[in-house]
Amino acid sequence: MTHSTPLSPAGDRHFDGLAEKFAGSLYGGPRGALRLALLDELLPAMLDLDGQPMLDVGGGLGQLSAWFAGRGHTVTLLEPAGEMLERARVDLVEWPVTFVEAPLQALPERAPGPWPLIACHAVLEWLSDPRAALATLAGALAPHGQLSLMVFNRDALRMSNVVKGNLQKALDDRLEGTGKRQRLTPISPLCHEQIATWSRDCGLSVRSVAGIRVFHDYLRHPPTSEADWQRLVALERRYCQAEPHWRLGRYLLYTLVRAEGSSEEAPR
Ligand SMILES: C[S@@+](CC[C@H](N)C(=O)[O-])C[C@H]1O[C@@H](n2cnc3c(N)ncnc32)[C@H](O)[C@@H]1O
Numbered sequence: 001m002t003h004s005t006p007l008s009p010a011g012d013r014h015f016d017g018l019a020e021k022f023a024g025s026l027y028g029g030p031r032g033a034l035r036l037a038l039l040d041e042l043l044p045a046m047l048d049l050d051g052q053p054m055l056d057v058g059g060g061l062g063q064l065s066a067w068f069a070g071r072g073h074t075v076t077l078l079e080p081a082g083e084m085l086e087r088a089r090v091d092l093v094e095w096p097v098t099f100v101e102a103p104l105q106a107l108p109e110r111a112p113g114p115w116p117l118i119a120c121h122a123v124l125e126w127l128s129d130p131r132a133a134l135a136t137l138a139g140a141l142a143p144h145g146q147l148s149l150m151v152f153n154r155d156a157l158r159m160s161n162v163v164k165g166n167l168q169k170a171l172d173d174r175l176e177g178t179g180k181r182q183r184l185t186p187i188s189p190l191c192h193e194q195i196a197t198w199s200r201d202c203g204l205s206v207r208s209v210a211g212i213r214v215f216h217d218y219l220r221h222p223p224t225s226e227a228d229w230q231r232l233v234a235l236e237r238r239y240c241q242a243e244p245h246w247r248l249g250r251y252l253l254y255t256l257v258r259a260e261g262s263s264e265e266a267p268r
């Protein structure tokens with residue numbers, strides 16, 4: 001059954017009605033496994049982690065919150081879709097996680113911080129105003145606080161459309177989804193230049209960047225043996241931060257650091 005799922009009053013795609021599909025298609029298969037394997041290696045390398053409190057914005061089903069909680073962080077998971085949050089609450093019952101049902105735009109009231117560490121993965125591309133959202137995240141960071149930001153890469157979406165033969169769609173640059181029905185094509189896919197410019201405009205510096213799935217999504221023949229799967233994982237690991245490959249990762253993963261000083265203390 002397909003049914004229309006309205007956007008939020010702010011024009012964002014909250015994942016109410018999508019939890020099951022999201023769990024299956026984004027985390028159920030090899031794409032999700034690869035993403036988690038790469039994050040497992042990249043996050044400790046790209047972030048200074050010392051068990052500081054962290055905020056997971058648009059935390060969805062809580063996989064990332066569980067990763068940080070498992071490494072000694074107390075976690076606050078902010079998520080506007082009640083259905084996603086309920087599933088996360090059940091799955092993360094063992095961990096020190098506080099759940100807040102609210103959108104990113106309510107961050108200043110509902111989880112003001114300032115935070116030494118914020119993660120916002122695969123959320124900005126579902127918002128009607130991702131630039132304003134990045135400024136809100138920057139405003140919630142403590143001085144020298146780190147933002148682990150992951151966004152769906154518009155340049156990779158173009159590439160995969162061409163590879164699949166959707167040539168007119170690519171020529172017309174009609175890449176974004178509408179956010180209607182059960183589709184998981186983001187409404188605001190983003191490119192590196194936007195993140196670099198917007199970060200600078202809101203006082204964040206780009207400390208490091210990586211591409212998540214720089215090869216997998218373009219394969220004509222996905223691996224069928226465990227040995228080939230391991231070879232693919234090794235290739236993804238080797239080239240995820242190398243020029244020019246990271247630029248065509250399905251997602252772009254950033255560590256952004258708030259540079260300017262502030263008199264506010266981070267919670268510890
Ligand atoms: C693709 S999922 C990513 C979930 C999780 N961060 C992850 O990486 O697995 C996008 C999430 O963003 C949430 N979302 C949509 N609009 C939002 C908003 N305005 N503020 C915060 N989260 C939002 C959705 O409800 C959904 O849970």
